[in-house]
Amino acid sequence: MAREVVIKLRGISNVFGTHAVHENLDLDVYRGEVLGVVGGSGTGKSVLLRCIAGLRPPQAGSIEIFGQDALNCSEAERREIDQRMGVMFQDGALFSSLTVRENVEVPLRTIDGLTPALRRELADLKIAMSGLPYKAGDNYPSELSGGMRKRAGLARALALDPEIVFLDEPTAGLDPIGASAFDELIRGLSQAMGLTVFMVTHDLDSLHACCDRIAVLADKRVKYTGTMEEMLKIDHPWVHEYFHGPRARAAIATKEKAL
Amino acid sequence: MTADPSALPAPEHAHLEGGGGAWRLSGALTVRSVSAVAEALENAQGELDLSGLTRLDTAGAYLLQRHAASLRLHGAQADHAALLERVASSMPQPPEASQTPFSFVQILDRTGRMVAGAGRFLVEITAMLGVFFERLGQIARHPGKLPMTALVHHADQVGWRAIPIVSLMSFLIGVVLAFQGAVQLRQFGAEIFVVDLIAISILRELGILLTAIIVAGRTASSFTAAIGSMKMREEIDAMRTLAIDPALVLFVPRILALLITLPILGAVANFMGLFGGALMSWIELGISPPVFLSRLIAETGTDHVMVGFVKAPVFAIIIGVIGCHAGMQVGGNAESLGAQTSSAVVRAIFAVIVADALFSIFFAMMDI
Ligand SMILES: Nc1ncnc2c1ncn2[C@@H]1O[C@H](COP(=O)(O)OP(=O)(O)OP(=O)(O)O)[C@@H](O)[C@H]1O
Ligand SMILES: [Mg+2]
Secondary structure, X not given: OOOOEEEEEEEEEEEEOOEEEEEEEEEEEEOOOEEEEEOOOOXXXXXXXXXXXXXXXXXXXXXXXXXXXXXXXXXXXXXXHHHOEEEEOOOOOOOOOOOHHHHHHHHHOOOOOOOHHHHHHHHHHHHHHOOOOHHHHHOOHHHOOHHHHHHHHHHHHOOOOOOEEEEEOOOOOOOHHHHHHHHHHHHHHHHHHOOEEEEEOOOHHHHHHHOOEEEEEEOOEEXXXXXXXXXXXXXXXXXXXXXXXXXXXXXXXXXXXXX | OOOOOOOOOOOOOEEEEEEOOEEEEEEEEOOOOHHHHHHHHHHOOEEEEEEEEEEEOHHHHHHHHHOOOOEEEEOOOHHHHHHHHHHHHOOOOOOOOOOOOOOHHHHHHHHHHHHHHHHHHHHHHHHHHHHHHHHHHHHHHOHHHOOHHHHHHHHHHHOHHHHHHHHHHHHXXXXXXXXXXXXXXXXXXXXXXXXXXXXXXXXXXXXXXXXXXXXXXXXXXXXXXXXXXXXXXXXXXXXXXXXXXXXXXXHHHHHHHHHHHHHHHHHHHHHHHXXXXXXXXXXXXXXXXXXXXXXXXXHOOHHHHHHHHHHHHHHHHHHHHHHHHHHHOOOOOHHHHHHHHHHHHHHHHHHHHHHHHHHHHHHHHHOO
């Protein structure tokens, strides 16, 4: 079965001054998959995510989302694409002067005809689904812990039931139990709604637990893509160290125990 | 996975048909279409057939689950059923709302809090002032502690860069005084007294007061915004854990810079005000600059100048302390930063004017 490509990157270059972060980068993301993006700190994972999310045009290359050219399209077309995507930023990026519930309601306000009561209930649902207690909805972001802010960020990213969500290190800063609940949530949403997930992560347990495919950023490009099993066989030194280091062995061990 | 790849912008509609105890839902039930059927579902009871649904998202699933008590759902496709189950497992559980009715006690409570807040503000400002002088004392004993770079930077920001606006303002004030004075004094043939009018009002009051008001608007707000955004991002807490004294590195250079530059700005304002006045007197009344100057020197005592300059350091400290204090009051969100910034300006200007009034009373009683 030919899988539908929802994001198609070709020849992407991102340069800051003289410092090239990406050069001639290609990547395909398929519908319904959970793609884990890994790479050392500063290899440009966040920059790539911002690039696809339309927050930063690349210096060169083309981006196709849902089969549409996302770089040379009208503003209305871009807004349509944006409505079908959700982004959860590395540090939450919640609106600090709104409560968590109001934050989640912000994207829902763009939907015509939704009554305030229903909007509020839907926001509460998203807050509950991302694993926050009910009364966290009344808190301001500054009154939450770092992990709770992440969940609130996810609740906002999922508010409109997007087809693609971008997650920047969703499990960093979560306790292990919370992190696996998070993995399960992502997995479950992806299965139940055909959600496509583009997840930047350093969490090997997450990679094992919920990613269908892994893309490795190295040498300014997506150097390798493939399943976890394929990653384990690659002998690029960084990739090998990453997937065979002491932490990786621990993650594999827990995975085997779980099976 | 049976996710529907058809383009989303196509209008999404859900249809509810049936009656009695048997209902059928078809079409796409998503966040964009739920409101259309929400009301109809309210009144439906019995069996609900979901086999005609082409799309379902969490918003739709939520709506269905909300009526799970009165409607028995069946016929859902596998992935829709999975979604329904997931939503059911995380239905929000609002706790019983406890509403306190609006009452007289609440009004008393709020008034009390405001009075206490005002009292606390005075105490905190005094404490801030104390901290500033204490740190100045430390610096006097160990001059090496003075953050020289920061001091120069802030002196540039609050002093040097304020010169154009302060000069322009006081030049115009001088022009206006001369012009208005000329109109009145000409009636009595007492044109020459316009010099006294300009000199006394600018040197004694307006030069320094208006400078302080402009600086309060420019500088108190920038102190609050700078310190407040550091407070917001926990940078000040980080300083404390690194054993850096925020009072020494943040407050002292800012307030000290004001203390040094405000008198200089006042002098600039005085000069420009007199210059504007002299120019206008020459044009309007034909008082030539040498005449203006000799009258100025002969008739205006230096105590007018002194009275003006004595106020400058006091105003500087008022503005600096209020600005820094407001910055430290900023909480965790962007809104409080804005609120504190604007209230810092209002308080600083108000306090400057009150202080000026007190000075006037004091000098009047001392016959200066
Ligand atoms: N606005 C910017 N201006 C200049 N350089 C930038 C900017 N944003 C990112 N960079 C550079 O781009 C590179 C990649 O940054 P990016 O934030 O994408 O890293 P990352 O892969 O997400 O790392 P981490 O895993 O630590 O989050 C870094 O070297 C960074 O210095
Ligand atoms: Mg990053």
